[in-house]
Amino acid sequence: MSQAEATEPHAERADQGLLFVVSAPSGAGKTSLVRALLEVESSLQLSVSYTTRAPREGEENGVHYHFVDAPTFERMAQAGEFVEYARVFGNAYGTAAATLRERLDAGADLLLEIDWQGARQVRKRFPEAVGIFVAPPSLAALETRLRGRGKDSEDVIAARMAQARDELSHHGEYDYLVVNDDFAEALGDLRAIVVAERLRGPRQARRHASALAAMLAED
Ligand code: 5GP
Numbered sequence: 001m002s003q004a005e006a007t008e009p010h011a012e013r014a015d016q017g018l019l020f021v022v023s024a025p026s027g028a029g030k031t032s033l034v035r036a037l038l039e040v041e042s043s044l045q046l047s048v049s050y051t052t053r054a055p056r057e058g059e060e061n062g063v064h065y066h067f068v069d070a071p072t073f074e075r076m077a078q079a080g081e082f083v084e085y086a087r088v089f090g091n092a093y094g095t096a097a098a099t100l101r102e103r104l105d106a107g108a109d110l111l112l113e114i115d116w117q118g119a120r121q122v123r124k125r126f127p128e129a130v131g132i133f134v135a136p137p138s139l140a141a142l143e144t145r146l147r148g149r150g151k152d153s154e155d156v157i158a159a160r161m162a163q164a165r166d167e168l169s170h171h172g173e174y175d176y177l178v179v180n181d182d183f184a185e186a187l188g189d190l191r192a193i194v195v196a197e198r199l200r201g202p203r204q205a206r207r208h209a210s211a212l213a214a215m216l217a218e219d
Contacts, residue, residue, distance in 0.1 A: 015206075017108040018197055019100075019126050020044070021119045021174075024134035025164030027146040029180040033134060034113055036183075037190050044194060047100060047112045050076065053091035056151050066096075084114065084121035089159060093118070109198070116170035123173075130197050131174035132190065137181040139164065 024030035038044055050066045052073050061067050068076075073092045077085055085094030095112055103110055112122065122129050136142040142164055146157050171177055176193050180186040197203075205212060 015107050017104045017106070017110055018194075018203075019104060019122070019129040020109070020111040020132060020194065020197075021122050021129050022111060022113050022132045022134060023116050023119050023167065023170070023174065024180075025136065025142060025167040026160045027142045027149070027164065028134050028136040029145065029183065029186070030113060030134045033178075033180060033183070033186055033190060034111060036187050037194070038111070040187075040191060041194055044109050044111055045103060047095055047103075047110055049093050049095055049112075049114065050082070050085075051091055051093045053089075053093075083125060084118040086115055086117035086121075088115050088117075089156070089163065095122070109194070116167055116173065119170075120173065130176070130193070132176045132178060132193060133171040133174035134178050134180050134186070135168060135171060136164075137179055141181075 022030060022034060034046065038046055048062065048064070048066060050068055050073060052068060052070045053065070055061065055065070055067050059065065059067075070092065073085075073094065076082060076096075077092075077094065081097055082094035083097045083100055085092060087093075093114065095114060095118065100110065100112075112118070114122070119131055123131065136145070139161070143157070143161060146152065146160055152160065176189075178186050178189045178193075
């Protein structure tokens, strides 16, 4: 794909899938919530990002992320292969353009788990994207979760707490805000958003165009 193609706004087609963008401060429980959401909403697909970050224990290449080195990421960015990319905690993260477009055009509903910088870029390219922000109930709860994860050093936790405030300050840029105090409730909220977006009038009218036309044609 050329640089020009990669930066053009994406034209929405009638049979195109929905694009959900979920952001949250690290430790707000976004990843667990999204995983649970994908289990109950099996037709929703998760986009696997590219990152220069080293894999954490238990993370698999191609499943959690596509793990690439910095020169590879840079080459992809220069070639316009990302819909969006951003630097978070000193590592680069990006969403590949080609697979995203292909899957949306094939009618799949997609979910991106990306930071606020990436969400902004996606909103420009896909104005119809549905933005969801997941917030923790408090900073104290966030810190407890970050420590409980036991995967990051003290330095990383301190940096993530500082970043969390920054990420939180962007909640107003999203269409929906889900507070993850009670997991089951937050999951229910996320599910309700997905279902409601699928049921929006214009989308449903396109999907059921012939049935509606037939009903309206009857005397
Ligand atoms: P982690 O390293 O904890 O997996 O992710 C750190 C942050 O990077 C999270 O806020 C996550 O949402 C964000 N992130 C993951 N993938 C992408 C991506 O493709 N693009 C952007 N902009 N952010 C991402």
